[in-house]
Amino acid sequence: MSAVLITGATGKQGGSLIKTLVSRKSPLEILAVTRNPQSASAQKLAKLSSNIKLVEGNLDDPATLFQNARKATQSAIWGVFSVQLAIGNTTSEDAQGKALVDEAIKQKVQFFVYSSVDRGGDASYTSPTEIPHFINKHKIEHHLVEKSKDTDMKWFILRPVAFYENLVPGFMGKVFATTYKMALKGKPLQMIATDDIGFFGAEAFTHPEQYQNKSLSLAGDELTYDQFAQIFHQKTGQPIPTTYRFLCSILLWAIKDMGYMFKWFHDVGYKADIAELKKINPELKDFATWLEKDSEFAKHIYITDDTSYNRIPQDIPVSVLCDVFAASAAIRYLGHAGMHEMIAHCMLLELFQLLNPKLKYMRNAYRRPCMWTSEYFPVPKPPRERYQQADAGLISALEEQRAIRAIWQLLLVCEVHTLVGGPSPRWNWPCEEISRLQNMDFEGLWRHALRNNALEQARTMTECSCKQGGSVINAILREDADFQILAVTRDASSSGAQKLKAKSSKIQLVEGNLDRPEEIFSNAAKLTSQPIWGVFSVQVWPYSSFWSYRPPLMLNSGACAWWLQHDAEEKQGKGLVDSALNNNVGHFVYTSADRGGDASIDNPTSIPHFISKHNIEHHLIERAKGTGMTWTILRPTAFLQNMTPDFFGKVFTTCWKIAVKEKPLQVISVTDVGFFGAQAFLLSGEYTNKCLSLAGDELTFAEMEKIFRAKCGRDVPLTFNFVSRILMWMLNEFGYMFQWFYDSGFRADILALKKDRPELHNFKSWLESESGFVTK
Incomplete structure (x- = not known):
């Protein structure tokens, strides 16, 4: 033979x-x-x-x-x-x-x-x-x-x-x-x-x-x-x-x-x-x-709508739900033109600036249709009776933002899997069924999304900043420290906030808005007899807010505090510093970003959200001089949690491959960020007025790929090179960052960090213990 x-x-x-x-x-x-x-x-x-x-x-x-x-x-x-x-x-x-x-x-x-x-x-x-x-x-x-x-x-x-x-x-x-x-x-x-x-x-x-x-x-x-x-x-x-x-x-x-x-x-x-x-x-x-x-x-597989499931979330007004239905109707009417193109078009039109009155996707406060006949999206108006069913009152900015998030989540749930050519594991439908949405009952689509937790899946795609704060809470709880934890949220009744509270009796929920930090401190003071001693501050980077729904949180212990917010990073970061000083906070821990190791303090880079963090760092240091508030600045590198099995994970790994090329990239697990954040409060004297760059491993794409293949038995998930190139071109922030990874790169001292934390995760140990890739 x-x-x-x-x-x-x-x-x-x-x-x-x-x-x-x-x-x-x-x-x-x-x-x-x-x-x-x-x-x-x-x-x-x-x-x-x-x-x-x-x-x-x-x-x-x-x-x-x-x-x-x-x-x-x-x-x-x-x-x-x-x-x-x-x-x-x-x-x-x-x-x-x-x-x-x-x-x-x-x-x-x-x-x-x-x-x-x-x-x-x-x-x-x-x-x-x-x-x-x-x-x-x-x-x-x-x-x-x-x-x-x-x-x-x-x-x-x-x-x-x-x-x-x-x-x-x-x-x-x-x-x-x-x-x-x-x-x-x-x-x-x-x-x-x-x-x-x-x-x-x-x-x-x-x-x-x-x-x-x-x-x-x-x-x-x-x-x-x-x-x-x-x-x-x-x-x-x-x-x-x-x-x-x-x-x-x-x-x-x-x-x-x-x-x-x-x-x-x-x-x-x-x-x-x-x-x-x-x-x-x-x-x-x-x-x-x-x-x-x-x-x-x-090969047709049709969506089976569970019409018996009709529980509508009670915390979302009917008027806002109508906007979600209207978004679903837009999907139906566009039909053959997939929503990922619509999302790309929205980017080009700067629709991400949600308060732009000329391009507002929502109906205005008086319930008049706003954008359905515009030149940007020439689609038929949704059925008029949908608006007649809506309550006639005004909707708040918070309700409007939540509705917009819900719309984007629906679009992303539908289209992320389509973009990478695979069926949704939640809905079990092939990507060609997107084009059949014009035949669907769009209320059914909403019910189906709720039934299958599809929105929850979308909201957890890019929440590294949320994970940082959560990891600090977990680390403090593991130490059984004598801290009261105040968690600030826009909506204390939300499932995310309630799940957080259930972790420990030490956790109390405080409703508030990061745009009004003094109000947050006032509300927090009502829940504790102790002074608010510490604050943990982290802000989200610009583009993650449109598929990240997790509410902002604040942790206060004896108190410690942290929170997350999605807009006006620099304004919010500086505002939090000022309010902490006004309320006699003793220790302030700020999570920034490494910009070259010890050189970070003098290196804003050309990356907009790195510049914001650089400015917040300087504001914190200057404003804290001559006061009783000490500080610690943590500067994590790239998060290992950016590597996820979904589309965004594929974009990250593909950008790493094509943009960073043969250069090494430093990475860190958010669990380790949480450890050092907790240590900054538990051993505040050792971390007083210090900056610490955080990384657990440094490896090239080829080295990462080899480890991934050895541990997972398959290739690193990637998407098409041109998809990542377009995203780096369209999202300048994203493009500048990966260019900086190649030209300059992170400079954390990993050996020194391992002396304080021998269990510091490298890529291999993170892949085995924390990632979603290795079956345990």
Whole structure:
């Protein structure tokens, strides 16, 4: 028996080749190359046939790959199937492809099948085009042909066109469809199913004498956008999902490879001979057939609304609920235009400035619809009776902010999973069902969200600042210190506040608003006979408030205090310092951010929220001079808790990879921030008027990735590079921060910190004990 080594085994092309060989009962032993043989996708592949052997390997090191392959089989490695990641891999694709050719020749491989790309039919071999990843494939083709001369290795080059699989439910599919429409301008585009690539690859390995030293361009259909959209509508009963043209224009401009490619589609285009291909494979899939049999659009799972669940939260006025329903109606009416595009549009319009009267998303205080007919969102007005059911009174700023948060949470719950192309684990619906919301009862959507705790999930996505304060409370409680804890919240009846209070009889809830710190101290004084001795202060960074709902809290003990608020960081931070002085607070602990170790005090950086923290630090130090209030400044580095299994975690890890590159990044667990925060109160004399930068580990992305794979048995969750690049571009704060991570970086003294806390978490111990990735 001979063996064939297949790269990209868990991908679309390599996977389709393996499935075709298995279905044909091919006598070839299949050596499936994967980075992680323990991954779910690799294990699922191995179960297809006893003829499949998993081979751990990396295309950057083909020699080791072949060495591992020989350990997995007693057979000679007769054939190789080569495919490399294209867009986003331009720097390594050429090197990987050529190196695999060279190693195959060295290992006496007899038949080499390379999956390239069509560049104009028969003219492909002499047409590199201007598209970077097309150029790479052109170079690899020439390298294969030239290096194989005067050797025993024969070759076959497959040149597929655009994949049908580019049309997927969710963000990427909408981008593909919209770009198809706006860039090709009525010109036809050839497309192919990856299953058919697998068919022709299997044909070559089964009948090598018919295909050796030849090339073949592959396509299954050729359609204009109008034909493409018409077939989609006929088969699915709905319009093809698209997004805003301006968003695609930005992507075509920002991702040059993509921009050049779509321009080439219009100017030149693919030239596969579909009629000839059908002679070889009469079952070659056209678009309609693929849509019916293989596409994600054919796999419908509908939301089951639990109509028996109709408990409406009593602490939210009916008028505010109507606004949430109206937001749901907007989802319904927009339907085919996903909410992530709407969110991006809102960012561009600075809708995040919630008090901007020209762009206010809510209805105004007199219940008149405000934005439903605006030029920004030309959607039909929600049913008028929804407003007639509303109470006629004014709504407070707090109610308005809560309603806005609820709206954003609904949008994020719907769209975060769509953006990354996966179903919501809470709702168990595929991402294409977003486009079916126009057929839903939007009150039902709200009830369903409540029923499944979907809003709670959204509100805990980015609450590192909340976790800092919570970790301080937990650390103080573990020490059983003689402290009374006053927790300040906007709403003492909320589930989050009540859950906090239930932790200990030492905790009392105080209602208040960080914009009015004197009022908070006044309310706190009513609940304790002791003076408020200490304050723990932390403010949230600008962008987290729109998906973080956790109310602000204050801790006071004998007292200690902490709280979180989402807007006007510098004003609130300074205001809290001033009120603490006015109320004779003895010790003030402020959680800031490291800006270069000991140099932090003189280094505001160019990052806006770092600058705010720098200014608050100086205000605290200057105002405390000559008073009885001492202080401690904690400066944590990047939080390990930024690594979560959801979309935001994927954005963080992807930004780390593409922005910080080979540089190390210091990280800290919020549990350790809590420890040092508690120590600053428990041993205040040792921490008086000191600054302490906090980190538990320092590692490059590659080092982090290696540890993650070893402990979790899978790759670090990532999203598309361009998604993270767009976010860093749109959210300047985010972009400046990651640029600073690369240019300067954190400078905490980890060795010194371990002397005070030997249990300081490094990445490995945090991953094992606190993260959501390792199953215990």
